[in-house]
Amino acid sequence: MAAAGRVPSRRLEVWSRLGTVAERVLSRDQQLRALLARQLLLERADLDPVRAVERVGGLQTQYSPSGYVGLWSRTAGLRRTDLTDALTSRRVVQGWMMRCTIHMVSAADWAPLTEAVREPRRTWFLRTVPEARSLDMPAVADRVRGYLADGPLKQAEIVARLAADGLPKAAWTGVQLWLDLVRVPPAGTWGSPRAHVYELAERWLGRRAAPVAGRELLVRRYLRGFGPATPADVARYAGWTITETKEALAGITLREFRGEEGERLVDLPRAPLPPADAPVPVRFLGAWDAVLLLGHASRTGILPAEHRDKVFHVRMPQSTPTFLVDGRVAGTWRFVDGEVRPVPFAPLADPEAVAAEAARLTDFHS
Numbered sequence: 001m002a003a004a005g006r007v008p009s010r011r012l013e014v015w016s017r018l019g020t021v022a023e024r025v026l027s028r029d030q031q032l033r034a035l036l037a038r039q040l041l042l043e044r045a046d047l048d049p050v051r052a053v054e055r056v057g058g059l060q061t062q063y064s065p066s067g068y069v070g071l072w073s074r075t076a077g078l079r080r081t082d083l084t085d086a087l088t089s090r091r092v093v094q095g096w097m098m099r100c101t102i103h104m105v106s107a108a109d110w111a112p113l114t115e116a117v118r119e120p121r122r123t124w125f126l127r128t129v130p131e132a133r134s135l136d137m138p139a140v141a142d143r144v145r146g147y148l149a150d151g152p153l154k155q156a157e158i159v160a161r162l163a164a165d166g167l168p169k170a171a172w173t174g175v176q177l178w179l180d181l182v183r184v185p186p187a188g189t190w191g192s193p194r195a196h197v198y199e200l201a202e203r204w205l206g207r208r209a210a211p212v213a214g215r216e217l218l219v220r221r222y223l224r225g226f227g228p229a230t231p232a233d234v235a236r237y238a239g240w241t242i243t244e245t246k247e248a249l250a251g252i253t254l255r256e257f258r259g260e261e262g263e264r265l266v267d268l269p270r271a272p273l274p275p276a277d278a279p280v281p282v283r284f285l286g287a288w289d290a291v292l293l294l295g296h297a298s299r300t301g302i303l304p305a306e307h308r309d310k311v312f313h314v315r316m317p318q319s320t321p322t323f324l325v326d327g328r329v330a331g332t333w334r335f336v337d338g339e340v341r342p343v344p345f346a347p348l349a350d351p352e353a354v355a356a357e358a359a360r361l362t363d364f365h366s
Contacts, residue, residue: 026228026257026265029276032300032327037272038225039291040074041283041324047075049086050106057225057237058105058113060293061094062319064188066286067104069321072364073283080190080364087185090204094188096176098218099239100124104188107205109221112214114180114201120239121177131170140171141179148200152184155196215248220268226296228257228267233295259299280327282350282357284340287319292329303329307345323354333358335365 026034036042039056052075053059061067072078086092093110097103100121105113126132140162147153147161155172162171175181180201186192222237223229235245249266257265285291292303292311303311303322307329311320320332323342331344331354340358348354 024257025260026273027260027276028299028301030273031228031259031265031296032302033274033276033278033280034228034272035226035291035296035300035302036280036327037274037278038227041291041327042274042278042280044074044076046077049075049078049083050091053092053104054106054109054221055225057221057290058097058103058109060101060288060290061104061188062102063287064094064193065190066288066321067094067188068190069284069286069361069364070289072361073285078364084185084189087188093182093201093205095182095201096121098237100177102183109217110182110201110205112217113221114214116214116218117239118177120241120244124239125174125177129170129173131168132174135167135171135174137174137178140167140175143167144175144179144181145200148198152197152199155198158198215244216252219248219252223266223268224271226291226294227271228265228273229296230259230263230265230299233299234266236294263299280324282353283324284333284357284361285322285324287321289319289322292322301328310345323357325350325354330354333361335362338362338366340365 033042040047040052045052045055047055049071052071056074059067059070061070068078068080068083071083083092087094087104091107092104093107094102094104095110095114097105097110097113098117122137143162143165144158147158159169159172162175163169181198182201182204184197184199184204186195187197189195218238219234222234226233226237231242231245231249234240234249235242238245240248253269254266255269257267259265291297297303302324310332311322311329312318313320321334322329322332324330325348330346330348331342333340333342335341340361342354342358344351344354
Protein backbone atom coordinates (compact mmCIF):
# COMPACT_ATOMS: atom_id res chain seq x y z
CA MET A 1 0.00 0.00 0.00
CA ALA A 2 1.37 3.44 -0.93
CA ALA A 3 2.00 5.88 1.91
CA ALA A 4 -0.74 8.46 2.47
CA GLY A 5 -0.42 11.34 0.03
CA ARG A 6 2.01 9.47 -2.22
CA VAL A 7 1.00 8.47 -5.72
CA PRO A 8 2.36 5.09 -6.87
CA SER A 9 4.74 5.50 -9.79
CA ARG A 10 2.81 2.96 -11.92
CA ARG A 11 -0.16 5.36 -11.83
CA LEU A 12 2.01 8.38 -12.59
CA GLU A 13 3.16 6.74 -15.79
CA VAL A 14 -0.35 7.00 -17.24
CA TRP A 15 -1.29 10.41 -15.88
CA SER A 16 -1.58 13.41 -18.18
CA ARG A 17 -3.22 16.78 -18.32
CA LEU A 18 -5.74 15.56 -20.89
CA GLY A 19 -5.83 11.94 -19.84
CA THR A 20 -4.50 10.70 -23.17
CA VAL A 21 -0.73 11.33 -23.19
CA ALA A 22 1.50 9.64 -20.63
CA GLU A 23 3.63 11.91 -18.44
CA ARG A 24 7.22 10.98 -17.81
CA VAL A 25 8.23 10.47 -14.18
CA LEU A 26 11.64 11.90 -13.21
CA SER A 27 13.47 10.24 -10.35
CA ARG A 28 15.34 12.28 -7.78
CA ASP A 29 18.66 11.28 -9.40
CA GLN A 30 17.41 12.41 -12.81
CA GLN A 31 16.30 15.74 -11.36
CA LEU A 32 19.66 16.14 -9.62
CA ARG A 33 21.60 15.59 -12.83
CA ALA A 34 19.32 17.96 -14.72
CA LEU A 35 20.06 20.62 -12.09
CA LEU A 36 23.81 19.97 -12.25
CA ALA A 37 23.86 20.00 -16.06
CA ARG A 38 22.02 23.30 -16.24
CA GLN A 39 24.24 24.81 -13.58
CA LEU A 40 27.25 23.76 -15.70
CA LEU A 41 28.45 21.47 -12.91
CA LEU A 42 28.50 18.26 -14.95
CA GLU A 43 30.87 19.75 -17.49
CA ARG A 44 32.57 23.14 -17.54
CA ALA A 45 31.28 25.30 -20.39
CA ASP A 46 33.33 27.39 -22.79
CA LEU A 47 31.47 30.62 -21.95
CA ASP A 48 32.52 34.11 -20.97
CA PRO A 49 31.20 35.52 -17.64
CA VAL A 50 28.31 37.36 -19.32
CA ARG A 51 26.90 34.30 -21.09
CA ALA A 52 27.62 32.10 -18.08
CA VAL A 53 25.63 34.19 -15.58
CA GLU A 54 22.74 34.27 -18.03
CA ARG A 55 22.88 30.48 -18.50
CA VAL A 56 22.72 29.70 -14.76
CA GLY A 57 20.02 32.22 -13.86
CA GLY A 58 22.38 34.72 -12.23
CA LEU A 59 24.78 34.18 -9.36
CA GLN A 60 23.75 34.88 -5.79
CA THR A 61 26.70 36.83 -4.40
CA GLN A 62 26.23 38.20 -0.89
CA TYR A 63 29.97 37.47 -0.60
CA SER A 64 31.52 38.59 -3.86
CA PRO A 65 34.39 36.02 -4.10
CA SER A 66 31.74 33.29 -4.18
CA GLY A 67 30.76 34.56 -7.64
CA TYR A 68 34.32 34.01 -8.83
CA VAL A 69 34.48 30.50 -7.36
CA GLY A 70 31.04 29.72 -8.77
CA LEU A 71 32.07 30.74 -12.29
CA TRP A 72 35.42 28.97 -12.01
CA SER A 73 33.62 25.70 -11.23
CA ARG A 74 31.22 26.21 -14.14
CA THR A 75 33.39 27.53 -16.98
CA ALA A 76 36.57 26.44 -18.72
CA GLY A 77 39.75 28.42 -18.16
CA LEU A 78 38.27 31.27 -16.13
CA ARG A 79 40.75 33.76 -14.70
CA ARG A 80 39.82 36.08 -11.87
CA THR A 81 40.48 39.07 -14.12
CA ASP A 82 37.79 37.83 -16.55
CA LEU A 83 34.99 38.48 -14.07
CA THR A 84 36.59 41.64 -12.69
CA ASP A 85 36.85 43.02 -16.22
CA ALA A 86 33.20 42.14 -16.89
CA LEU A 87 32.18 44.05 -13.75
CA THR A 88 34.32 47.12 -14.41
CA SER A 89 33.26 47.25 -18.09
CA ARG A 90 29.59 47.09 -16.96
CA ARG A 91 28.84 43.87 -18.87
CA VAL A 92 28.03 42.09 -15.60
CA VAL A 93 26.23 44.03 -12.88
CA GLN A 94 25.56 43.35 -9.22
CA GLY A 95 22.54 44.46 -7.21
CA TRP A 96 19.48 43.58 -5.15
CA MET A 97 17.20 41.42 -7.24
CA MET A 98 15.28 38.20 -6.67
CA ARG A 99 14.12 37.71 -3.05
CA CYS A 100 15.88 40.99 -2.13
CA THR A 101 19.25 39.26 -2.30
CA ILE A 102 22.42 40.35 -4.10
CA HIS A 103 22.91 38.78 -7.52
CA MET A 104 25.33 39.11 -10.40
CA VAL A 105 23.53 39.17 -13.76
CA SER A 106 24.31 40.38 -17.25
CA ALA A 107 23.76 44.06 -17.98
CA ALA A 108 21.11 43.07 -20.52
CA ASP A 109 19.19 41.02 -17.92
CA TRP A 110 19.35 43.56 -15.11
CA ALA A 111 16.49 45.84 -16.18
CA PRO A 112 13.88 43.19 -17.12
CA LEU A 113 14.62 40.99 -14.11
CA THR A 114 14.47 43.95 -11.75
CA GLU A 115 11.18 45.05 -13.28
CA ALA A 116 9.80 41.52 -12.90
CA VAL A 117 10.37 41.47 -9.12
CA ARG A 118 9.94 45.16 -8.21
CA GLU A 119 6.34 45.11 -6.95
CA PRO A 120 6.62 41.82 -5.01
CA ARG A 121 9.77 43.16 -3.29
CA ARG A 122 7.96 46.35 -2.29
CA THR A 123 5.00 44.35 -0.98
CA TRP A 124 7.38 42.20 1.09
CA PHE A 125 9.06 45.28 2.60
CA LEU A 126 5.81 47.04 3.52
CA ARG A 127 4.40 43.85 5.05
CA THR A 128 7.42 42.72 7.07
CA VAL A 129 9.19 45.90 8.24
CA PRO A 130 7.24 47.75 10.98
CA GLU A 131 8.91 51.13 10.31
CA ALA A 132 7.89 50.96 6.65
CA ARG A 133 4.34 52.06 7.42
CA SER A 134 5.52 55.48 8.54
CA LEU A 135 7.93 56.06 5.65
CA ASP A 136 7.21 57.92 2.43
CA MET A 137 9.41 55.71 0.27
CA PRO A 138 9.17 57.76 -2.96
CA ALA A 139 10.36 60.77 -0.96
CA VAL A 140 13.20 58.73 0.57
CA ALA A 141 14.18 57.62 -2.93
CA ASP A 142 14.32 61.27 -4.04
CA ARG A 143 16.65 62.06 -1.12
CA VAL A 144 19.05 59.26 -2.02
CA ARG A 145 18.98 60.26 -5.67
CA GLY A 146 20.11 63.68 -4.48
CA TYR A 147 22.92 62.19 -2.38
CA LEU A 148 24.19 60.41 -5.50
CA ALA A 149 24.01 63.48 -7.73
CA ASP A 150 27.79 63.78 -7.83
CA GLY A 151 28.55 60.09 -8.28
CA PRO A 152 28.73 56.77 -6.40
CA LEU A 153 28.79 56.63 -2.60
CA LYS A 154 29.64 53.98 -0.05
CA GLN A 155 26.70 52.43 1.77
CA ALA A 156 27.95 53.82 5.08
CA GLU A 157 27.84 57.37 3.70
CA ILE A 158 24.30 56.94 2.36
CA VAL A 159 23.10 55.47 5.67
CA ALA A 160 24.77 58.29 7.61
CA ARG A 161 23.04 60.92 5.47
CA LEU A 162 19.67 59.22 5.91
CA ALA A 163 20.20 59.19 9.68
CA ALA A 164 21.18 62.88 9.62
CA ASP A 165 17.89 63.54 7.84
CA GLY A 166 16.06 61.84 10.71
CA LEU A 167 15.22 58.59 8.91
CA PRO A 168 15.46 55.08 10.48
CA LYS A 169 17.79 52.30 9.33
CA ALA A 170 14.90 50.64 7.54
CA ALA A 171 14.88 53.53 5.06
CA TRP A 172 18.09 52.22 3.49
CA THR A 173 16.68 48.73 3.07
CA GLY A 174 13.51 50.07 1.53
CA VAL A 175 15.01 52.67 -0.74
CA GLN A 176 16.69 49.99 -2.84
CA LEU A 177 13.20 48.80 -3.77
CA TRP A 178 12.02 52.25 -4.88
CA LEU A 179 15.23 53.52 -6.47
CA ASP A 180 17.16 51.41 -8.98
CA LEU A 181 20.67 51.11 -7.56
CA VAL A 182 23.58 48.87 -8.51
CA ARG A 183 26.75 47.96 -6.63
CA VAL A 184 29.74 49.21 -8.61
CA PRO A 185 33.44 48.29 -8.46
CA PRO A 186 35.32 47.89 -6.27
CA ALA A 187 32.11 46.40 -4.81
CA GLY A 188 31.61 42.88 -6.13
CA THR A 189 35.25 42.27 -6.97
CA TRP A 190 37.54 39.57 -5.62
CA GLY A 191 39.90 42.01 -3.92
CA SER A 192 37.22 44.08 -2.16
CA PRO A 193 34.60 41.68 -0.79
CA ARG A 194 33.46 44.15 1.86
CA ALA A 195 33.24 47.19 -0.40
CA HIS A 196 29.67 48.48 -0.60
CA VAL A 197 29.60 51.21 -3.24
CA TYR A 198 26.31 52.21 -4.87
CA GLU A 199 25.40 54.12 -8.02
CA LEU A 200 22.20 54.98 -9.86
CA ALA A 201 21.48 52.16 -12.30
CA GLU A 202 20.38 54.56 -15.01
CA ARG A 203 23.75 56.31 -14.89
CA TRP A 204 25.83 53.12 -14.66
CA LEU A 205 23.95 51.20 -17.36
CA GLY A 206 22.19 53.97 -19.27
CA ARG A 207 18.44 54.32 -19.51
CA ARG A 208 17.16 51.00 -20.83
CA ALA A 209 13.47 50.38 -21.16
CA ALA A 210 12.62 47.07 -19.53
CA PRO A 211 10.78 44.78 -21.94
CA VAL A 212 7.21 43.91 -21.07
CA ALA A 213 8.30 40.25 -20.98
CA GLY A 214 10.42 40.65 -17.82
CA ARG A 215 8.44 38.00 -15.96
CA GLU A 216 8.75 35.62 -18.89
CA LEU A 217 12.50 36.16 -19.01
CA LEU A 218 12.79 35.42 -15.30
CA VAL A 219 10.86 32.16 -15.68
CA ARG A 220 13.00 31.13 -18.64
CA ARG A 221 16.22 31.98 -16.80
CA TYR A 222 15.11 29.95 -13.78
CA LEU A 223 14.05 26.88 -15.72
CA ARG A 224 17.12 27.06 -17.95
CA GLY A 225 19.33 27.18 -14.87
CA PHE A 226 17.45 25.14 -12.27
CA GLY A 227 14.65 23.15 -13.93
CA PRO A 228 12.59 21.09 -14.16
CA ALA A 229 10.71 22.77 -11.32
CA THR A 230 7.38 22.99 -9.59
CA PRO A 231 5.45 26.26 -9.87
CA ALA A 232 6.17 26.72 -6.16
CA ASP A 233 9.92 26.49 -6.87
CA VAL A 234 9.61 29.29 -9.42
CA ALA A 235 7.60 31.37 -6.95
CA ARG A 236 10.21 31.01 -4.21
CA TYR A 237 13.04 31.90 -6.57
CA ALA A 238 11.32 35.03 -7.85
CA GLY A 239 9.67 36.09 -4.60
CA TRP A 240 6.25 35.95 -6.29
CA THR A 241 2.94 34.60 -5.07
CA ILE A 242 1.83 31.33 -6.58
CA THR A 243 -0.91 33.23 -8.45
CA GLU A 244 1.65 35.57 -10.03
CA THR A 245 3.77 32.56 -10.92
CA LYS A 246 0.95 30.69 -12.63
CA GLU A 247 0.11 33.80 -14.64
CA ALA A 248 3.72 34.01 -15.83
CA LEU A 249 3.87 30.29 -16.67
CA ALA A 250 0.63 30.47 -18.65
CA GLY A 251 2.26 32.54 -21.36
CA ILE A 252 5.16 30.15 -22.01
CA THR A 253 5.29 26.92 -23.98
CA LEU A 254 6.30 24.25 -21.47
CA ARG A 255 6.68 20.51 -21.21
CA GLU A 256 5.53 18.71 -18.07
CA PHE A 257 6.76 15.83 -15.94
CA ARG A 258 5.97 14.30 -12.59
CA GLY A 259 8.32 13.81 -9.68
CA GLU A 260 8.53 10.64 -7.63
CA GLU A 261 6.02 12.04 -5.14
CA GLY A 262 3.53 12.98 -7.84
CA GLU A 263 4.43 16.68 -7.94
CA ARG A 264 3.92 18.54 -11.21
CA LEU A 265 7.17 19.67 -12.81
CA VAL A 266 7.35 22.22 -15.63
CA ASP A 267 10.27 22.71 -17.97
CA LEU A 268 11.44 24.36 -21.15
CA PRO A 269 11.32 22.25 -24.32
CA ARG A 270 14.63 20.62 -25.21
CA ALA A 271 16.37 21.64 -21.96
CA PRO A 272 19.01 19.07 -20.87
CA LEU A 273 17.83 15.91 -19.08
CA PRO A 274 20.86 13.65 -18.51
CA PRO A 275 20.31 10.02 -17.47
CA ALA A 276 20.11 9.19 -13.77
CA ASP A 277 23.51 7.48 -13.85
CA ALA A 278 25.42 10.23 -15.70
CA PRO A 279 28.85 10.59 -14.06
CA VAL A 280 29.31 13.65 -11.86
CA PRO A 281 32.75 15.19 -11.25
CA VAL A 282 33.94 16.72 -7.98
CA ARG A 283 32.98 20.40 -7.84
CA PHE A 284 33.72 23.15 -5.31
CA LEU A 285 31.14 25.85 -4.55
CA GLY A 286 31.43 29.20 -2.81
CA ALA A 287 29.30 30.58 0.00
CA TRP A 288 25.59 31.16 -0.72
CA ASP A 289 25.63 29.28 -4.02
CA ALA A 290 21.99 29.25 -5.14
CA VAL A 291 22.24 25.64 -6.34
CA LEU A 292 21.98 24.65 -2.64
CA LEU A 293 19.00 26.92 -1.91
CA LEU A 294 15.25 26.90 -2.41
CA GLY A 295 12.95 24.18 -3.72
CA HIS A 296 15.27 22.68 -6.31
CA ALA A 297 17.78 21.84 -3.57
CA SER A 298 15.29 19.93 -1.43
CA ARG A 299 13.72 18.11 -4.39
CA THR A 300 17.03 16.87 -5.77
CA GLY A 301 18.72 16.12 -2.45
CA ILE A 302 21.87 17.99 -3.50
CA LEU A 303 22.32 19.06 0.13
CA PRO A 304 21.44 16.09 2.37
CA ALA A 305 19.21 17.17 5.24
CA GLU A 306 21.59 15.80 7.87
CA HIS A 307 24.30 18.19 6.69
CA ARG A 308 22.26 21.33 6.13
CA ASP A 309 23.08 22.91 9.50
CA LYS A 310 26.79 22.48 8.72
CA VAL A 311 26.38 24.70 5.66
CA PHE A 312 23.67 27.22 6.59
CA HIS A 313 23.75 28.41 10.17
CA VAL A 314 20.33 28.77 11.75
CA ARG A 315 21.18 31.57 14.19
CA MET A 316 23.07 33.86 11.83
CA PRO A 317 22.98 34.69 8.13
CA GLN A 318 26.06 32.74 7.15
CA SER A 319 26.89 30.10 4.54
CA THR A 320 29.95 27.85 4.34
CA PRO A 321 31.72 26.96 1.07
CA THR A 322 31.12 23.33 0.09
CA PHE A 323 32.24 20.63 -2.33
CA LEU A 324 30.18 18.06 -4.20
CA VAL A 325 30.95 14.37 -4.63
CA ASP A 326 28.66 12.38 -6.92
CA GLY A 327 26.52 15.50 -7.16
CA ARG A 328 25.79 15.97 -3.47
CA VAL A 329 27.42 18.05 -0.76
CA ALA A 330 30.08 15.88 0.87
CA GLY A 331 31.94 18.47 2.94
CA THR A 332 33.05 22.05 3.39
CA TRP A 333 36.33 23.79 2.58
CA ARG A 334 38.46 26.72 3.70
CA PHE A 335 41.34 28.64 2.17
CA VAL A 336 44.00 28.54 4.88
CA ASP A 337 47.73 29.30 4.71
CA GLY A 338 47.66 29.58 0.95
CA GLU A 339 45.75 26.40 0.14
CA VAL A 340 42.22 25.06 -0.17
CA ARG A 341 41.57 22.52 2.56
CA PRO A 342 38.54 20.22 2.18
CA VAL A 343 36.76 19.06 5.35
CA PRO A 344 34.67 15.99 4.42
CA PHE A 345 31.63 15.01 6.47
CA ALA A 346 32.60 11.32 6.21
CA PRO A 347 35.48 9.30 4.75
CA LEU A 348 35.65 9.80 0.98
CA ALA A 349 35.56 6.95 -1.52
CA ASP A 350 37.96 8.87 -3.81
CA PRO A 351 39.92 11.38 -1.74
CA GLU A 352 42.44 11.84 -4.57
CA ALA A 353 39.77 13.35 -6.85
CA VAL A 354 38.78 15.83 -4.15
CA ALA A 355 42.42 16.70 -3.45
CA ALA A 356 43.09 17.26 -7.15
CA GLU A 357 40.18 19.67 -7.53
CA ALA A 358 41.21 21.43 -4.31
CA ALA A 359 44.69 21.91 -5.78
CA ARG A 360 43.21 23.45 -8.91
CA LEU A 361 41.10 25.83 -6.81
CA THR A 362 44.22 26.72 -4.81
CA ASP A 363 45.89 27.75 -8.07
CA PHE A 364 42.85 29.89 -8.90
CA HIS A 365 43.09 31.62 -5.51
CA SER A 366 46.76 32.36 -5.94
